[in-house]
Amino acid sequence: MAQDPEKFDSAMATWQEWQDAPWGRLRYTLAEANLMRHLGEGRGEGPLRILDLAGGDGGDALRLAARGHHVTVVDLAPAMLAAAEARAVERGLSERVTCVRADVHALPADIVEGGFDVVLCHNLLQYVDDVPGTIATALASLREGGLFSVMAINRHSAPLNVAVRQLDPAAALAALDSDLLRTEMFDSELTLHTAEEIIPVLSDLGCREVRHYGIRSFCDYLTDDARKYDPAYYTDLERLELATTARAPYMHTARLFQLTARKRTVS
Ligand SMILES: C[S@@+](CC[C@H](N)C(=O)[O-])C[C@H]1O[C@@H](n2cnc3c(N)ncnc32)[C@H](O)[C@@H]1O
Numbered sequence: 001m002a003q004d005p006e007k008f009d010s011a012m013a014t015w016q017e018w019q020d021a022p023w024g025r026l027r028y029t030l031a032e033a034n035l036m037r038h039l040g041e042g043r044g045e046g047p048l049r050i051l052d053l054a055g056g057d058g059g060d061a062l063r064l065a066a067r068g069h070h071v072t073v074v075d076l077a078p079a080m081l082a083a084a085e086a087r088a089v090e091r092g093l094s095e096r097v098t099c100v101r102a103d104v105h106a107l108p109a110d111i112v113e114g115g116f117d118v119v120l121c122h123n124l125l126q127y128v129d130d131v132p133g134t135i136a137t138a139l140a141s142l143r144e145g146g147l148f149s150v151m152a153i154n155r156h157s158a159p160l161n162v163a164v165r166q167l168d169p170a171a172a173l174a175a176l177d178s179d180l181l182r183t184e185m186f187d188s189e190l191t192l193h194t195a196e197e198i199i200p201v202l203s204d205l206g207c208r209e210v211r212h213y214g215i216r217s218f219c220d221y222l223t224d225d226a227r228k229y230d231p232a233y234y235t236d237l238e239r240l241e242l243a244t245t246a247r248a249p250y251m252h253t254a255r256l257f258q259l260t261a262r263k264r265t266v267s
Helices: 005-009 012-020 022-039 059-066 078-090 131-140 157-166 169-176 195-204 225-229 231-244
Strands: 049-053 070-075 097-101 116-122 142-153 180-183 188-191 208-215 256-262
Touching: 005 012, 005 078, 012 022, 012 078, 022 059, 022 116, 022 142, 022 208, 022 225, 022 231, 022 256, 049 059, 059 070, 059 078, 059 097, 059 116, 070 078, 078 097, 116 131, 131 142, 131 195, 142 195, 157 169, 195 208, 195 256, 225 231
Parallel strands: 049 070, 049 116, 070 097, 116 142
Antiparallel strands: 142 256, 180 188, 208 256
């Protein structure tokens, strides 16, 4: 069922506060660093055409546009897209950022047939009913050999998060067998997934070179949030997160998972 865009638009102030907080900054920094492992400068690829599905107010898109890429942000929520456009103007990136209001499940033909070099699908899966169908839709807009990146909240992190932050073993036990999480920010019930569930979906859809990253393997389990605003502490935390994003076992219990994969090349 399509989400009500008003839920996202009305939370804009809280959402942007979250993005500016240390844990929000880490989310985008780590995702960008992981993408750069596959799109890094020096690969001779030049500016890429990137599609950011459910891209919100451009948290990922603006960073990629600042690197010289052309990014199309698709989202259902008009205020999210307006914020993405305003930020692009502020940062002198409006030539490289295009915003399109659409439901990911009913994309305009020029997007479906766009043959993008990179497609992002970050933090959408928790809102959709048909995960394989959504991933197939995202892959349809990607050129053969192009890079796909999908990110979602990691269900394995939920019981740990409850235990460490609420100090409540009974609630953590209950969370072990639940795939639901309530978000106050967007007044929604989210469905939680794991990388282990999504990797076979990617393989079944013909993806190859699937890589698993953890986003915030430590941050959410350090409960002194105030300290994370201290610049020196934040720098140490960021270095720790960058060092563990692709390191087992830490990535398996990170707050979010990010999977990258290449679309199959049909010869
Ligand atoms: C949590 S925000 C994530 C935004 C961005 N990907 C990020 O991680 O910064 C979720 C976004 O998904 C969008 N969304 C949810 N369902 C959608 C759908 N069916 N089609 C397009 N956008 C959708 C919402 O409007 C919202 O902006």
